[in-house]
Amino acid sequence: MSRHKKLLASFLVYFMKNVLHFKGFLGSVFYNPEDECFHGALEGIDDLISFEGRSVSELKKAFQEAVDDYLELCRTAGKKPQKSYMGSFNIRITPDLHKKAVRKSISEGISLNSLVRRALEKEVG
Numbered sequence: 126m127s128r129h130k131k132l133l134a135s136f137l138v139y140f141m142k143n144v145l146h147f148k149g150f151l152g153s154v155f156y157n158p159e160d161e162c163f164h165g166a167l168e169g170i171d172d173l174i175s176f177e178g179r180s181v182s183e184l185k186k187a188f189q190e191a192v193d194d195y196l197e198l199c200r201t202a203g204k205k206p207q208k209s210y211m212g213s214f215n216i217r218i219t220p221d222l223h224k225k226a227v228r229k230s231i232s233e234g235i236s237l238n239s240l241v242r243r244a245l246e247k248e249v250g
Contacts, residue, residue, distance in 0.1 A: 145165065150168075150169070150195075163178050163180075169208050216241075
């Protein structure tokens with residue numbers, strides 16, 4: 126593997142751990158080595174809006190344009206752009222972790238739901 130390709134590969138590993146941010150929206154980022162193209166999608170919305178670019182700067186520009194276009198589309202359609210969340214979701218964990226969580230919630234005198242909420246608040250704020 127050439128020095129240039131090694132540098133690009135290490136950059137991509139770093140870059141793919143991140144998401145793009147613009148006007149309160151998040152964009153996922155992926156790289157397709159066959160097409161030598163970055164692509165992504167707006168996250169946290171009910172619609173499918175994608176963007177792509179052959180360079181990081183092209184990708185960022187396409188992402189920002191996708192956000193602006195989506196906001197305009199929502200404005201003209203009279204709809205809320207952000208996905209609404211119900212406040213409940215299912216998680217899949219091992220039976221052993223489930224047992225530990227139940228036992229901890231009982232020992233603390235709180236519900237399992239309260240224990241999980243507290244853990245999430247600690248982790249994500």
